[in-house]
Amino acid sequence: MELRGTIDESAVLPGLVPPEPDPIETGAIGGGPYEPFSSGALWPDEELAADHSIDLSGDRPARRNNEPDTQVTPSLSSDSATAGSRMNTRAEPTEPVTGRQNPRAAALQGGMLRRDDDPHAPIGLRAGTFNLFPSLEQGVTASTNGTSSPGGRSATFSETTLRLSASSDWSRHALDFNGNLTYEGALSGDAESELKGNAEVALRVDISRSVTGHASIAYLAERESFNSPHAVAGVDKQPLQHEITGTAAIEKSLGPLRLTAGGRIVRETFGPARLDDGTTFPQSDRNSTLALATLRAGYELSPTLVPFVEIEGGRRNYDQKTDSAGYKRSSRRYGARAGVQFDRGEKLRGEISAGWIAEDFDDDRLRRLAGLALAASIQWSPIRGTNVFFDASTNLEDGSGGDSGSLRYLASLRVERQMRANLTGSLEFGGAWRDYEAGGHDLTLHGEASLAWWLNRYAALVTRLRYERQTSSDPSREYDGTSIYVGMKLQR
Incomplete structure (x- = not known):
């Protein structure tokens, strides 16, 4: 028996998939x-x-x-400095489609927590849309040179440090705070009770996909070191230094170009030095304000590599037209540098640069202060549980009297290692080279080893051993010292 007729293509038999147009x-x-x-x-x-x-x-x-059986995945660079970069796509093979797909449901934690994450990381506190991370550290330090200065004697003092960091949890923009306050109480020997601290607030504003704004303000208060070039001889206490720094910058992306325009203002004030006989020696002629403008242009060779060039210019104005020696120390500052930014996520990130910096004084009797400018900030994680940090900077230090000042180069290398689940350690090596324009130099080297034994997530026993030595073209500026610290850290 033969059946004849037409097939209705709109009818779909169960289990069959209709053809695509x-x-x-x-x-x-x-x-x-x-x-x-x-x-x-x-x-x-x-x-x-x-x-x-x-x-x-x-x-x-x-x-x-x-x-x-391919999918196209858009990927954008996560670094704010490369916002608005070109979209990259890549094809990834996937398994064939066999009937109904049952996608795996994501974990409630969103994949943020893993079994092998740091079990002693601070939990923090929630305050509105901010996460707060407070900590308190209390200990005792014994040193063979309590003032870290030539002729310093042994001393013992207690240290109490309160730290607080906070970060916003916003869908756009970001606000961060970091601060610490330390009280050093003299127990015996060549030591004076001191209170010092610093704080910084940083804001990032995502203006658009290609424009980002940054602003920050920082405050520092501490007593000037006895080994400073400005240290006053024969005093009981060096002057107290206050420093306020404000910065602002705008970043703009134009295709592979990364453009940044910014400014920085630094205000420094100094209190009087206290002499051994109880009288004070004023330092107000050192109060000054530094204003700098910076322009940077970079080119994105890849999402992880951005070479750049940068120029800066500005002026330092002293509150008093002439200092106590009769010199006009106000000056003009300018510099240029070239470097490269790199970002490979948690594995390796940072930047390194080199250039030239100079300062010309209003007083013709003071010679120009100029030299090579080096800077670096690198974070590297060669293996899980090990982090390496390298930092370097160049500072122009003002002088006194007929001395123009000095260039100071600083560098430090720190290695942190989680040796066991409840035991972490670190090693640090650093140095500072001070080159005086009038001739001479100082070289300061230090090494430090520390251990933290975590009793639980909230408490740890901490110990640090440090050695510091300074050599100089002037033997009267040489010193060395060893110190050991034992204490306990509490965190939330």
């Missing part, structure tokens, strides 16, 4: 009426989201049946 017939290929992005979205990411074949939430994109 021919892309040529529908105009999807060949310049027909098909428009891939018709959602009216302003940004490419929104246009991709309008096409239901891609899910921007981070899970596997949903595919229609009979689609090729």
Whole structure:
């Protein structure tokens, strides 16, 4: 028996998948009426989201049946300095589609917590939209040179340090705070009770996809070191120094170009030095304000590598037209440097640069202070549980009397290692080279080893051993000292 008739193509038998329309017939290929992005979205990411074949939430994109076994994943650089970089795509093979797909549900923690994460990291406190991380450290230090200065004697003193860091939890922009306050109480020997501290607030504003604003303000208060070039001889206490620093910058991305314009203002004031007989020696002629403007241009060779050039210029004005010796110390400062930024995530990130910096004084009797400017800030994690930090900087230090001042180069290398789940240690090596314009130099080297034994997530026993030595072209500035610290740290 023969059956004749027509097949209704709109009817679909159970278990069968209807065929996709021919892309040529529908105009999807060949310049027909098909428009891939018709959602009216302003940004490419929104246009991709309008096409239901891609899910921007981070899970596997949903595919229609009979689609090729590849997916296109948009990726953007996460660093704010490279915001607005070009979109890169890559094709990744996926398993064939076999019937209904059952995507795996994400963990409630969002994948942020893992079994092997640091078990002694601070939990913090929640305050509105901010996460707070307070800590308190109390201990005792014994030193063979309590003042870290030539002729210093042994001393013992207690140290109490309160630290607080906070960060915002906003969908856009970011506000961070870091501060610490330390009280050193004299117990015996060549030591004086002191209170010192610093604090910094930093704000990042995401103005648009390609424009980011930065602003910060920092405050520092501490007594000037006995080995400073300005140290007053024969005093009981060196002057107390206050420093306020404000910065602002705008970053703009134009294709592969990274442009930054910024400014910095530094205000320094000094209290009087107290002489042995109880009288005071004023230091107000050292009070000054430094204003600098900086321009930087970089080119993104890749999302992880951005070489750059930078120029700066500004002026330092002293409150008093002439100092106590009759010199006009106000000056003009300018410099230029070239370097490279790199960012490979948690593995390696930072920047390094080299250039030239100079300062010309209003008083013709003072010679120009100029020299090589080096700077670096690098974080490297060669293996899990080990972190390496390298920092370097160049500072221009003002002088006194007929001395123009000095260039000071600083560098430090610190290695941190989690030796056991509850035992962490670190080694630090550092140095400072001070080159006087009038001739002569100082070289200061130090080494420090520390251990932290965690009793639980909230408490740890801490110990530090430090050695410091300074050699100089002037033997009267040489000294060395060894100190050991034992204490306990509490954190939340």
